[in-house]
Amino acid sequence: MNKPIRAVSIFCMFLFLALMANVTYVQFVKSGSYNEDPRNARVAEASYSRERGQILVGDAPVATSKPVDDRYKYLRVYPPEGARMFAPVTGYLQLGSQTGIERSQNAVLTGEDPQLFVTRLVDLLKGETAQGGNVVLTLDAAAQKAAFEGLRDTLGPRGEGSVVAIEPKTGRVLAMASYPSYDPNELASHDSAKASAAYQALDADEREPLLNRAIRTRLFPGSTFKLVTAAAAIEDDKFHAGDQVPAGASYQPPGTTHEIGNDGRGQCSPAKISFSTAMEWSCNTTFAQLAVEVGPERLRAQAEAFGFNSDYLRDLQGQVQSVYPTGVDIPESEGGGTRELSLAETAQTGIGQNTVQATPLQMAMVTAAIANQGTLMRPYLVEKVQTAGFNVLRTTEPEVFNEHAVSAQTAGELTQLLEATVEKGTASPAAIDGVKVAGKTGTAQRGDSLCSAGGKPPYAWFVSFAPTQDAEVAVAVMIEEAPDRACGEIAGGQLGGPIAKAVMEAVLKK
Amino acid sequence: MATNSALMGFVHRRRRGAELFLLVLALVVGIGAYAAVGLGVDGEVPANLIGYGGWLTLLVVAAHVAVRVVAPYADPVLLPVVAALNGLGLAVIHRVDLAKDTGLASQQLTWMTLGVALFVGTLVALPDHRLLARFTYTSGLAAIVLLVLPMVPGLGTSINGAKIWISLGPFSFQPGEVAKLLLVITFAGYLVVHRDALALAGRRVVFVDLPRGRDLGPILMMWVVSLGILVLQRDLGSSLLFFGLFLVMLYVATERPGWLVVGALLFFGGATAAYRLFGHVQSRVDIWLDPFADADGKGYQLVQALYGFAWGGLMGRGLGEGMPERVPYVESDFILAAIGEELGLTAVMAVLLLYGLVVERALRAALISRDGFGKLVATGLAAVFALQVFVVVGGVTRLIPLTGLTTPFLSYGGSSLVVNWVIIAILLRISDQARRPLPDLTPDAEDPDEQATQLVKVVPQR
Numbered sequence: 001m002n003k004p005i006r007a008v009s010i011f012c013m014f015l016f017l018a019l020m021a022n023v024t025y026v027q028f029v030k031s032g033s034y035n036e037d038p039r040n041a042r043v044a045e046a047s048y049s050r051e052r053g054q055i056l057v058g059d060a061p062v063a064t065s066k067p068v069d070d071r072y073k074y075l076r077v078y079p080p081e082g083a084r085m086f087a088p089v090t091g092y093l094q095l096g097s098q099t100g101i102e103r104s105q106n107a108v109l110t111g112e113d114p115q116l117f118v119t120r121l122v123d124l125l126k127g128e129t130a131q132g133g134n135v136v137l138t139l140d141a142a143a144q145k146a147a148f149e150g151l152r153d154t155l156g157p158r159g160e161g162s163v164v165a166i167e168p169k170t171g172r173v174l175a176m177a178s179y180p181s182y183d184p185n186e187l188a189s190h191d192s193a194k195a196s197a198a199y200q201a202l203d204a205d206e207r208e209p210l211l212n213r214a215i216r217t218r219l220f221p222g223s224t225f226k227l228v229t230a231a232a233a234i235e236d237d238k239f240h241a242g243d244q245v246p247a248g249a250s251y252q253p254p255g256t257t258h259e260i261g262n263d264g265r266g267q268c269s270p271a272k273i274s275f276s277t278a279m280e281w282s283c284n285t286t287f288a289q290l291a292v293e294v295g296p297e298r299l300r301a302q303a304e305a306f307g308f309n310s311d312y313l314r315d316l317q318g319q320v321q322s323v324y325p326t327g328v329d330i331p332e333s334e335g336g337g338t339r340e341l342s343l344a345e346t347a348q349t350g351i352g353q354n355t356v357q358a359t360p361l362q363m364a365m366v367t368a369a370i371a372n373q374g375t376l377m378r379p380y381l382v383e384k385v386q387t388a389g390f391n392v393l394r395t396t397e398p399e400v401f402n403e404h405a406v407s408a409q410t411a412g413e414l415t416q417l418l419e420a421t422v423e424k425g426t427a428s429p430a431a432i433d434g435v436k437v438a439g440k441t442g443t444a445q446r447g448d449s450l451c452s453a454g455g456k457p458p459y460a461w462f463v464s465f466a467p468t469q470d471a472e473v474a475v476a477v478m479i480e481e482a483p484d485r486a487c488g489e490i491a492g493g494q495l496g497g498p499i500a501k502a503v504m505e506a507v508l509k510k
Numbered sequence: 511m512a513t514n515s516a517l518m519g520f521v522h523r524r525r526r527g528a529e530l531f532l533l534v535l536a537l538v539v540g541i542g543a544y545a546a547v548g549l550g551v552d553g554e555v556p557a558n559l560i561g562y563g564g565w566l567t568l569l570v571v572a573a574h575v576a577v578r579v580v581a582p583y584a585d586p587v588l589l590p591v592v593a594a595l596n597g598l599g600l601a602v603i604h605r606v607d608l609a610k611d612t613g614l615a616s617q618q619l620t621w622m623t624l625g626v627a628l629f630v631g632t633l634v635a636l637p638d639h640r641l642l643a644r645f646t647y648t649s650g651l652a653a654i655v656l657l658v659l660p661m662v663p664g665l666g667t668s669i670n671g672a673k674i675w676i677s678l679g680p681f682s683f684q685p686g687e688v689a690k691l692l693l694v695i696t697f698a699g700y701l702v703v704h705r706d707a708l709a710l711a712g713r714r715v716v717f718v719d720l721p722r723g724r725d726l727g728p729i730l731m732m733w734v735v736s737l738g739i740l741v742l743q744r745d746l747g748s749s750l751l752f753f754g755l756f757l758v759m760l761y762v763a764t765e766r767p768g769w770l771v772v773g774a775l776l777f778f779g780g781a782t783a784a785y786r787l788f789g790h791v792q793s794r795v796d797i798w799l800d801p802f803a804d805a806d807g808k809g810y811q812l813v814q815a816l817y818g819f820a821w822g823g824l825m826g827r828g829l830g831e832g833m834p835e836r837v838p839y840v841e842s843d844f845i846l847a848a849i850g851e852e853l854g855l856t857a858v859m860a861v862l863l864l865y866g867l868v869v870e871r872a873l874r875a876a877l878i879s880r881d882g883f884g885k886l887v888a889t890g891l892a893a894v895f896a897l898q899v900f901v902v903v904g905g906v907t908r909l910i911p912l913t914g915l916t917t918p919f920l921s922y923g924g925s926s927l928v929v930n931w932v933i934i935a936i937l938l939r940i941s942d943q944a945r946r947p948l949p950d951l952t953p954d955a956e957d958p959d960e961q962a963t964q965l966v967k968v969v970p971q972r
Contacts, residue, residue, distance in 0.1 A: 001885050002877055004762040008889060009873045012896040016866045019900060020859060022909040026819045027855040034820030039805050042817050042833050 044096035049073045053109040053132035053388060055090050055101055057139045062086040063093075063102065065132075068190070076102075076188040082141075084181040085148040088212035089139065089316070089381060092184035094195060100212070101135060101381065104315055108133045108385050115394060119387045131388035138172035138383045138396075140165075142506040143473070147177035150477075150499035155179060156484030162213035162360040165475045165503050168368040168465060170398035171377030174473060175503055176361075178213040180205075207481075215319040218357040219480060222444025223282045223492070224461040225352030227366055227414065230279065232302035233290040234410045239275055241413035247273045251285040253292055256344035260288045260351070279417040280425025282441060284351045291350020296341040299349065300324045303356075305405045306366045306376060312401055313361065315381035322362035325355045352444055364476035367463040369402070370418070371438070371471035374411040376402040419468050429497025430464045432505060439464030439500065441492030451487035462496025466504045473507040475500045522945035525586040526578050532590030533570050540566055540597015543829070547605045550830020550852075556604075565619065566597060569626045576630040580637070581942035588871050588941075591864050592919055592934050596622055596927070598861070599920035601829075602841075602848050609835040614922050621924040625931030632935035639939045643883045646699025653692035656685035657735070661742060684925040686739075686748045687916075690755070690894050691929055691936075697756060698886035701763035705882070709764035733776050744790050747901050747913030751894065753777055758893040759886055798911035811838045815906055818851035819858075826854030841922040843914055846906050861920070862903070868934075869896045875941035884940045891933050 026034075035043050049072045055063035062082050065074040076093040078086070091100020098106055107113035111120055111132040123130040147163035155161050165175035186198035202210050211217065233239050249269040250259045261284065262268040268283035278286035291299055303324035304310065313319040327338030328345065341349065348354035358366075361379060369376035378401040385394045406414070418438035421427040427439035442461030451457060460482075465474035477496035485495065541563040548556035556562070570593050577584050600622070604615035636642070642649075659665060665676045676683055701708070739749045757773035784791045793808060801809035801816070814837040821832060834840045834848035841848075850858045872892035879885045898915055905912035916926040 001762050001765065001882060001889075004765050005873060005876050005885065005889055008758055008762060008893065009870070012869050012873070012892070013866075015896055015900045016862060016869075018909060019903050019907070020862055022904070023819070023850070023858050023862070023907050024855060026816060026907050027823060027850060027858065030816075031820040031823050034817055037817070039802075039813075040817045040821075042814075042821050042836055045833060046821075 041096055045072070047106075047110045047112070048093070048095045050110055051131045051388075052076065052093070053111070053134040053386075055105075055109070056134055056136045057082075057086065057141050057144070060141065062137075063090045063184075070190055072190050075190055076184075078184045078188070080183075080185070082144075083183050083185055085144055085177065086139070087181045087184045088178040088214060089137065089176050090184060092187040094187060095192070100316060101137070104317055105135045105382060105385075108135055111388075113385075115385060116387065119389075133388060133393065134386040134390065135382055136384040136386060138167075138174065138381055139176065140174040140507055142509070143175040143503050144177060146502040146506040147175040147499065148179065148181070150502045151177055151179035154495055154499055155479060155482045158207070158481070158483045159479070159485075160207055160213070160481040161477070161479040162217065163475065163477050163499060163503060164214045164360045164364040165473055165507065166364045166368040166377075166379055168372035168471045168474045169377070171368070171379045171401070172383065172398070173361075173379050173381050174507055175475075176212075176214045176381070178211065180207050180209040182209040212316070212318070213478065213480065214360045215313060215316060216359070217478070217480065218320055218322055218359045218362075219459045219478065220444035220446070221352040221356060221358040221363055222442035222459060222461055223284075223287075223352060224363050224366075224440055224442035224463050224476070225356055225358070226279070226282065226287045226350070226442075227370065227418075227440055227463070228303050228306060229287045229291050229294075229299065229350040230275075230417065231306075231370070231406045231410055231414060232294045232299050234413050235302065235406055236294050236298060238290070238293055241275055241416050243275050244272045245275045245278050245286050246289045247271060247278060247283050248285045251288050251347070253288060253344040253347035255342055258344065260284050260347060276417055276420045279440070280421045282421075282426055287350045288347035291346050292343050295343075296346040296349070299346060300326065302406075305402055306369055307362055307401065307405075308358070312365075312378055313380075314378075319361070320359060322358040323356065324349065352442060360476045360478040362476075363461065363463050363478070364474055367465050367476060368471075368474035369405040370411050370414045371465035371468075371474045372411075373408040374404055374406040375400060376405040415468050418464075422464070426493045427462070427464065427497060429493050430462065430501045430504070432466060432501060432508070435466050435504075435508060436468040437464055437466040437501075437504065438468045439497070441496065443491045451490075457482070457485075457487045457490045460490050460492045460495050462492045462500045464497075464500045464504065466508060473504050475503045477503075521947045522583055524582050526574075526582060529577070529586035529589060530574060532587065533574055533593055536590045536594035536597060537563075537567055537570060539594045540601060543598055543601030544604060546829045547601050547608065550828055551605065551608045552830075562619075565623075566600075569623060573626050573629055576633050577938060580633045581938050583945040583947075584938040584942035585871050585875060585945070587867060588934055588938060591867050591871075592930070595861070595864055595919035598849070599845065599917075599922075602834075602845055602852075602920070603922050605829055605852070606834055606841045606845075606848060608830075609833075610841075612841075614841055617924075618922050618927070621927045622931075624924070625928040628928055629931040629935040632932050633939060636936070636939055639884055639887060639936060639943060640881060642695050642887065642936075643699045643702070646696055649692040650696035650700075653689040653696060654735075656689045656692070657739060657743075659685050684916075684923065686745070687925040687929045690748075690751060691891075691933055693752060693755065694759075694887055694890035694894060697759045698883055698890055701759055702882040702886055705763040708760070708769075709766055730776075733773075733780065744788075745914065746791065746794060746911070747898075747905075747915035750777075750901055750913065751897050751915065754897045755890060755893050759890045762889050763882075763886060794911045794913070798908060801908065811844065812906075812908060812912060814838070815840075815844050815847035816908060818847040819907065822851040822854045824855050826850070826852050826857060828852060842916060843902060843921065844906055845917050845920045845922070846903055849920075862899075865895070865899045865918070868892075869899075871941070872937050875937055875944055879940055879944040881943075884943060888937060888940045891937055895933070 051074050052065040054061040063078050066077045068075045089100055091098055091102040093102045109132045111130045116133050120130045143165050151161045161179050163175055163177045167174055182202050187195055189195040239245050247268050248271055250261045252259045265281045267277055267281040268285055308322045308324040330337050330339055345354050349356045378399040380396055382396055384392050386392050415438050418440055419436055422431050422437045422439045426441045430437050430439045440463050444459040446456045446458055460479040462477040465471045477499045479495050482490055544562060545555050545559055600615055600618055603618050607615050659676050676685055739745055760769045797809050797812060801812040805813045818837055829852050832851040834851055837844045837847050869892045872888050876885045876888035879888055901913055902915040902917050904910040916923045918930045
């Protein structure tokens with residue numbers, strides 16, 4: 001019987017070889033792809049249970065990991081005094097999911113980033129559990145506070161709005177506030193029932209507190225878009241800051257019966273006024289005519305030079321593109337496809353209506369480019385990446401996004417116009433004693449009728465930068481809803497101006 | 511003649527000292543792993559390490575002393591290998607206990623104690639394995655009764671869809687585990703008597719010797735029993751195990767590969783029909799083909815096990831550093847996933863090598879055994895062991911569709927552990943008989959096979 005027993009031995013050997021080959025395949029060959037499977041909660045839990053690096057603003061942590069005595073070992077804590085204020089930027093950490101910087105810098109914070117390889121190796125050799133690296137933000141704590149509290153105090157408890165402040169020379173984001181906000185600590189709770197109840201409540205809230213309005217909400221920019229229209233006109237040599245520009249009590253663009261008016265601002269009524277007056281009083285009739293004069297292609301090119309229709313923010317996920325329409329859809333019945341904007345539509349886009357839409361970050365970038373002699377810097381939020389021991393591993397180098405969004409000459413002329421707007425025009429609420437400020441209001445109509453005609457309250461905008469020479473900060477304020485304010489009270493200058501002023505002061509005081 | 515007498519003059523060494531040394535290594539594995547679990551999970555050596563280690567040592571020493579006294583020529587490798595596996599299994603169950611807040615490890619230690627007691631009892635009560643041949647039909651009947659028991663209403667319990675348990679008061683018990691041992695004895699006893707009839711008659715069809723139609727009776731009956739288990743108890747693993755075991759033993763007894771062809775065809779025919787007809791078989795196969803299709807539902811267990819293996823990688827996360835509790839039933843069928851996760855591919859390979867070693871030593875005992883019954887029993891037990899490891903490890907690592915079987919010596923489960931210790935005792939007895947110097951040598955015997963046959967008759971008949 002020995003011959004078949006030997007055959008059985010060989011058969012058994014093949015059984016075992018098959019098992020060994022297969023387990024090698026699972027644990028060695030396929031290991032990587034299984035570990036990267038997003039459904040693999042095991043990997044997520046392991047990284048969740050690790051001591052995560054801090055997120056810092058200046059020297060102060062805005063997110064830190066606290067050892068706790070439960071199965072996840074570390075609880076993510078957002079210091080309560082800044083939790084809501086910084087929430088749109090920090091995001092929150094949950095098992096298997098993160099938002100904001102927690103998400104975009106997850107590899108650094110968990111310590112899995114290749115930049116932290118050496119630290120990890122040293123930790124391993126010392127027998128210590130590996131710690132994640134720290135992320136230092138570009139935010140200015142005082143500016144962020146001014147922005148968030150400004151929104152909260154101005155808009156009232158039911159308001160919705162956002163503020164973005166940028167350092168024009170570098171693109172560093174100094175403030176990024178969104179209101180209403182949320183307490184990330186509630187979402188990061190290890191009590192999953194509590195965390196999910198908190199999420200459900202926030203998600204169901206129609207004011208959308210989880211939304212980072214600074215980069216996710218785009219609205220009609222209204223009169224703040226006149227900066228772009230003016231830039232296009234000056235760049236094209238059509239008009240200059242000292243020139244007379246066409247105006248009028250009303251303007252009927254070619255090919256339409258719809259008239260554009262000035263909402264009762266009499267300064268705009270003469271047929272010709274100075275460019276400065278037109279900017280000071282935000283004359284719709286002037287900018288609609290300028291838009292028609294430069295034409296849709298040129299206006300689009302100018303908007304795109306400022307960052308419309310593109311992605312630029314790398315440090316947070318979910319930045320929506322601001323829109324200058326690339327065409328108008330032709331109905332299927334008339335053959336389909338798209339066509340270029342008509343002059344009537346172009347006139348509307350020139351004053352930030354029609355289908356032009358911008359995020360607060362976008363309007364801050366337009367302002368910052370003008371403040372920076374026409375050079376648009378890519379906005380960023382991560383200043384530095386550090387080891388857990390605060391040794392700097394990488395400092396972000398400012399990056400030019402568009403060297404010549406406008407020429408330095410054009411930027412200078414625009415600055416001159418905007419300075420006048422603060423000195424004697426609609427943007428006067430942003431004036432700061434002893435500092436030259438440039439600014440522009442925007443009050444974008446929602447629907448067809450004005451407040452006085454029982455229409456919906458408008459979107460209020462305000463953009464500004466200071467000092468006008470060698471600017472240190474450019475701000476955009478966007479007010480989406482302020483139901484606690486009377487409809488007629490909602491205007492860029494009146495509500496947005498003081499917030500922008502507070503943010504600029506916070507930056508300049510340092 | 512000179513060579514023959516030289517061959518006969520060869521006497522196996524007892525090698526009990528080697529066994530003792532290997533047992534010390536096995537204890538280092540078992541107790542070391544237990545201490546490492548405490549260090550990894552709680553950061554300190556478990557408080558009961560001395561008591562635990564002492565008890566484990568006592569059990570191992572008792573087993574060793576029993577072998578030394580009643581089976582001095584037994585194979586020196588088997589006992590240390592299973593002691594190491596059992597010790598590792600205990601440590602990993604303890605690890606899962608700490609994660610799930612259960613107390614299975616101490617229960618398992620109790621079962622191990624019973625297992626070692628039965629191991630010693632078997633060695634003492636069974637001075638010669640050929641005594642088992644007397645129980646050929648008794649054990650066959652007992653096996654069938656045991657297999658039918660779970661289907662008796664009120665006695666059988668269905669756990670996870672398989673009706674393979676019976677509960678007696680607080681104890682539940684898997685009769686299939688005992689049945690596999692009884693079936694090996696039955697097959698060996700039957701085949702050693704009838705092998706000539708099965709082997710000699712038949713006709714040749716295209717290079718394959720096919721057996722005679724009427725000799726197909728037993729194989730067909732076994733096929734029916736296997737399929738019956740599959741259909742009535744929904745237990746794919748046992749079905750495959752019993753049928754494979756029978757085929758291997760039939761092949762070894764008759765030395766005719768034709769049986770394998772017939773058996774394999776029957777098996778695949780039956781399996782295909784089962785796949786077509788029964789939902790649970792289909793669902794197992796579907797999970798195997800694509801566990802990720804329903805990763806949170808049907809495929810959850812397998813997917814979690816695969817993630818665990820992958821997470822362990824080459825070296826493992828370290829004891830206490832993984833999340834084996836994510837895999838449902840990680841302490842029983844899926845214990846290898848816990849080992850793979852926390853100790854890595856390295857440890858899984860080591861465990862597979864240990865299993866391979868058990869099979870190899872069992873087959874070696876079969877090769878050198880001097881009687882047909884011993885050869886068949888040893889081969890059968892080796893085949894049971896190899897098939898069981900293949901089915902369960904293959905299932906857990908997605909080599910073949912998943913079927914419910916315990917991982918010998920590692921998994922939590924009393925019936926399986928106790929029966930496996932008895933199996934090892936019988937293997938040691940067979941190897942002891944095989945390696946022992948012949949008591950009375952007939953110097954003019956010419957054919958070693960003749961001697962083997964004679965020895966069967968030496969058995970004291972009462």
